[in-house]
Amino acid sequence: MSGAVRTNTRDIARAAIRSELAQVAFDLFRREGFDNVTVNDLAAAAGVSRSTFLRYFGSKEDAVLGAVDIQGEQVVGALRARPADEGDWTALRRALDTVTELHRRDPDGALVMSQLIMRTPALGARTLEKQNGWRPAIAQALAERADPSWPDLLVPSVRAAVAVDCLNVAVDHWTASDGGLDLDALLDEAFAAFAPG
Amino acid sequence: MSGAVRTNTRDIARAAIRSELAQVAFDLFRREGFDNVTVNDLAAAAGVSRSTFLRYFGSKEDAVLGAVDIQGEQVVGALRARPADEGDWTALRRALDTVTELHRRDPDGALVMSQLIMRTPALGARTLEKQNGWRPAIAQALAERADPSWPDLLVPSVRAAVAVDCLNVAVDHWTASDGGLDLDALLDEAFAAFAPG
DNA sequence: TCCTATCCTGAAACTGAGTGTCATACTGTA
DNA sequence: TACAGTATGACACTCAGTTTCAGGATAGGA
Numbered sequence: 001m002s003g004a005v006r007t008n009t010r011d012i013a014r015a016a017i018r019s020e021l022a023q024v025a026f027d028l029f030r031r032e033g034f035d036n037v038t039v040n041d042l043a044a045a046a047g048v049s050r051s052t053f054l055r056y057f058g059s060k061e062d063a064v065l066g067a068v069d070i071q072g073e074q075v076v077g078a079l080r081a082r083p084a085d086e087g088d089w090t091a092l093r094r095a096l097d098t099v100t101e102l103h104r105r106d107p108d109g110a111l112v113m114s115q116l117i118m119r120t121p122a123l124g125a126r127t128l129e130k131q132n133g134w135r136p137a138i139a140q141a142l143a144e145r146a147d148p149s150w151p152d153l154l155v156p157s158v159r160a161a162v163a164v165d166c167l168n169v170a171v172d173h174w175t176a177s178d179g180g181l182d183l184d185a186l187l188d189e190a191f192a193a194f195a196p197g
Numbered sequence: 198m199s200g201a202v203r204t205n206t207r208d209i210a211r212a213a214i215r216s217e218l219a220q221v222a223f224d225l226f227r228r229e230g231f232d233n234v235t236v237n238d239l240a241a242a243a244g245v246s247r248s249t250f251l252r253y254f255g256s257k258e259d260a261v262l263g264a265v266d267i268q269g270e271q272v273v274g275a276l277r278a279r280p281a282d283e284g285d286w287t288a289l290r291r292a293l294d295t296v297t298e299l300h301r302r303d304p305d306g307a308l309v310m311s312q313l314i315m316r317t318p319a320l321g322a323r324t325l326e327k328q329n330g331w332r333p334a335i336a337q338a339l340a341e342r343a344d345p346s347w348p349d350l351l352v353p354s355v356r357a358a359v360a361v362d363c364l365n366v367a368v369d370h371w372t373a374s375d376g377g378l379d380l381d382a383l384l385d386e387a388f389a390a391f392a393p394g
Numbered sequence: 395t396c397c398t399a400t401c402c403t404g405a406a407a408c409t410g411a412g413t414g415t416c417a418t419a420c421t422g423t424a
Numbered sequence: 425t426a427c428a429g430t431a432t433g434a435c436a437c438t439c440a441g442t443t444t445c446a447g448g449a450t451a452g453g454a
Contacts, residue, residue: 055432125322186351
C-alpha cells in the first residue's frame with residue numbers, strides 16, 4: 001500500500017505531461033472556442049493520441065477545470081487551519097482568500113479563464129458540479145469546528161453553500177468588470193448581503 | 198406574430214404527448230436506472246421514433262427535469278406577487294412555499310423524483326445548471342422590490358443564490374429522511390442558518 | 395367539400411464524446 | 425541482460441445529439 005504517497009519519477013512525468021496537455025487545451029479553447037475544438041484536435045495539437053488525451057482527462061471539460069478541484073481542496077484546507085474560536089462566517093471568508101489570492105497573483109490568466117467558463121455553458125455546468133462537490137467537505141469542516149456538534153449537517157451545509165455562492169457572484173462581477181474591480185471587496189460585499197437581515 | 202399566446206388544438210396535443218413521454222421516461226429511469234436506458238429504449242417504450250423523442254426533449258435529462266423549469270418560473274412569479282414592503286428574506290422564503298406545497302401535494306412522487314436525481318450524477322448536474330438559471334430572474338425581481346435600486350445586482354444575486362441553496366439543502370435532508378421530516382421546517386432551519394451570525 | 399400551407403413524424407446519415415481491448419514500446423529494477 | 429509494471433497508440437464500439445429530407449396528417453379558408 002501507500003504507493004500513491006511517494007512521488008516517483010513516473011508521477012513527476014505524468015504531472016508534467018498533464019499540465020502540458022492542459023495548457024495546450026486551454027490555449028486552443030480560448031482561440032477557437034470550446035465547442036469548436038474536438039478531442040482529436042486537442043490530441044493532435046498536443047502531439048499525443050486521442051486515447052492518451054482522454055486517459056489524462058476523463059472529459060473535455062476536465063482538461064480546463066483541473067484548477068477548480070485544486071481550489072476546492074485549498075479552501076477546505078484553509079478552513080481547517082482557521083482558529084477554532086473564530087466565527088463560521090469569518091473563517092469561511094478567510095478560507096476564500098486562497099482563491100482571491102490566486103486571482104491577485106495572475107489576474108490576466110484568471111480573467112481569461114473566467115471568461116472562457118462563462119461563455120461556455122458546458123464548462124459553467126461542470127464548474128457548478130465540481131463546486132457542489134466541495135459542499136460536503138466544507139460542511140464537515142465547519143461541523144468539526146463547533147463544540148457541541150450540530151444535530152445534523154443542515155446548518156453547516158447551508159453555510160458552505162452560501163460561501164461558495166458568494167465566491168461565484170463575486171467572481172462573476174469581477175469578470176464582468178474585466179478585472180477592474182477588487183475581488184476581495186466584492187467578496188466582502190457579497191458576505192455582507194445577509195448580515196443585517 | 199403572437200402565435201404562441203393562444204393555445205390551439207396542436208399545442209394541446211403536443212403538451213399531452215410531451216407529458217406522456219415524460220411519464221414513460223420517468224418510469225423507465227426509475228425502474229432501470231438513468232444510465233441503463235438509451236434514447237432508443239425511451240422512444241420504443243413510448244411508441245414513437247427516436248427523432249420524435251429528441252424533438253420533444255432536447256436531451257435525455259430534460260425528459261425528467263421539465264418540472265424544474267416550471268418550479269423556477271413559479272418561484273419567480275410568487276416572489277413578484279409578494280408585498281413590496283416585505284423583507285427580502287421573508288419574501289424569498291414565502292416564494293419557496295410554491296415548491297414545498299408541491300412536495301406536500303405529492304410527497305411520494307416528489308421523493309422518488311429526488312431520489313432519482315440524487316443517485317444520478319448527470320441529473321444532479323443538469324438540475325444545478327437549471328437552478329442556476331433561476332438566479333438572474335430572482336435577483337432581478339428582488340432588485341425591483343428595492344426602492345432605491347441597488348448600484349448593481351450583486352446583493353440581490355447573492356440573496357437569490359442563497360435562497361436556492363436553502364431549498365436544495367432542505368430538500369436533500371428531506372429526501373435523506375425518506376420524506377419523514379417536514380420540508381417547511383427544514384427550510385426554516387436553513388434560512389435561520391445565517392440569521393444570528 | 396376541396397385545397398393548400400403548415401406542421402408533425404420517421405428514416406437515415408453524420409459528428410463527436412467517452413469506453414474498452416489489445417498489442418507494442420518504454421522504464422526502472424534485480 | 426532479463427523481467428515486471430506501466431504508458432501509449434490503434435481500433436472498434438456504444439450512444440447522444442444534430443441535420444436533412446420526404447411523406448403524411450391537419451387546420452382553416454375558399
